Amino acid sequence: MLLFLGDLGGAEVMLLSLIVFGLPFALLFWWLVRPKKPPVHVHQNGGSVADELQKLQTLHAQGVLTEAEFQTQKRRLLH
Incomplete structure (x- = not known):
């Protein structure tokens, strides 16, 4: 060079x-x-948080979600 x-x-x-x-x-x-951008949580179907919690509760009652999965998803929705 x-x-x-x-x-x-x-x-x-x-x-x-x-x-x-x-x-x-x-x-x-x-x-x-560089500073990382925080993740953006978007509700896919546009339902309210209460609707999403009701769906999670139904899935948990049917045995589709374990208690740990239900609690994790509930925390995600409420924060």
């Missing part, structure tokens, strides 16, 4: 090296530490 730089001085070579080699690492670091 240095063979093609011609009459560039030391400062220019250092700046060019920083841009060529440093920028990709800086972008990678930024991508790794």
